Amino acid sequence: MSKVYIALQDNDESRYIIEAIEQDNLDATVIHQPAMIRIENENYLVVKRETVEEKMGRDWNVQELHLNLITLGGNVDEDDDQLSLSWNV
């Protein structure tokens, strides 16, 4: 098994993004470290625009993720509605 991961700065915007990720990836593990939050999951993780918008209560562009992104691991696939990370296994 291979883990994909994403880490975001620990701030108010990320809080909603993390909530959205948790909702859309039920098995994901959230790890809090100083100033950052790391989320990992087996093989696949998705960030959905619709869920983030619901949590934030405003429009959200998937590319806004760059503002709070620290690092990620996995093959990235991004379009207007989502960003996903995956490994080919």
Place this chain on the structure above:
Amino acid sequence: MSAKKLNLKDKYRLLTRDLDWEYSYVDRKKAFPYEEFEGIKITDWSKWEDPFRLTMDAYWKYQAEKEKKLYAIFDAFAQNNGHLNVTDARYVNAIKIFLTGVSPLEYQAYQGYAHVGRQFGGAGARVACQMQSIDELRHVQTQIHAMSHYNKYFDGFQDWTHMHDRVWYLSVPKSFFDDARSAGPFEFLIAISFSFEYVLTNLLFVPFMSGAAHNGDMATCTFGFSAQSDEARHMTLGLEIIKFLLEQHEDNVPIVQKWIDKWFWRGTRLLSIVAMMMDYMLPNKVMSWKEAWEVYFEEAGGALFKDLARYGIRMPKFVEVTEKEKEHVSHQAWWIFYNYGHAAGFHTWIPSDEELDWLSEKYPDTFDKYYRPRWELAKKMEAEGKRFYSQALPQLCTTCQIPMGFTEMDDPTQIAYRSSDYEGEKYHFCSDGCKHIFDEEPEKYVQSWLPVHQIYQGNCGGASVEEVLRDYYKLNLGADNLDIKGSPDEQRWKEWKGVA
């Protein structure tokens, strides 16, 4: 009626595909003279894909927003005397290493990407390199701005570019990038975008920056994470680059594998200094180097190489050595600097009792057995007024340029020593990995500018070590170097904290 908004994919296609043109009166090979000599075969540049599909308008928009956030924090940090909030004056020495050792690499990366961005025939690759080049320039600038605040209050920050070009241990990072930039454009991408950015920089910019936050250093944590938000994009590009090269032609596979082998080992050697910063220089600990290595290389890199196996790519050569080295390398590196603290541009110290206990706990198999006794001895000698500084100049590894202080990993009491003969001269190495790299390209590495050799050849001024340090390196002796104990840095810190 307003025009229909383009989606991400259409915008990116328009940017990267329709930006290019046919060459009617210039020979393509003359326009891109470096594209073929490395043996890499590109059959279709249009297959190059940036998964983030970042267009210039989006790039400027988000980068501007990042900068605004960052500089607001720098202002707040400076206005609120942020330097007083770090855990301990010792911590700042890790930042001195960062400014003298790492920030100049950002500048080298900026130059490197600007150069290779001109050399690729595909518009997608050129745009990606252009953005990364601008990112790297942003990184060096923000780092200088962030650390200029420390320069007002601490020694060792004053002449970092000069130091980077001359000081013995800084030739380790400098020569790493010199090596990459003097390679061909595709090797540069594998070296920096893939091996360095994807496989290794997480280890510097993630746990260490989290450590900076944990030690009250708001400025460093913020520039680190802001830079890292670009790095996440660079990493993704690194992975796409390697997949692109491997999918273009099967003849590329062995060439790429050879570069991965080389740059993985070069990178692990470079990171030994980060290992020591994590384990010894952060008063408040986040995780040990060993734990960071396990999460960010063994786990993340393991997943990555499993993914690449379908192309016929295997784990880098000598990866099994690094599995053992994670237990030793930080301790051996800090010991080297403790021995040469008089010749360093930052302060050294013996770990406190609590820190020794933390190291014992984090390294149960090696610390008490091999390293704790050394620190106990150093403590005893210091108490007796016999603080010992090595006066002889160390032999350096011709490839990584680190003093030959690393041991055999199966026998940590034995210094590792390898050598190769080339055209009647003998060259020395710290490891099988470094010897292997030399043996593949001896004509390149015989030109290494090795600081100790240069001193002995009289190219660094003065007859004595002191003159070299003072006149050639421009260290302020007695202020920049030696132990933190008794230093002007420590004295000022105590005055600020009211404990003098």
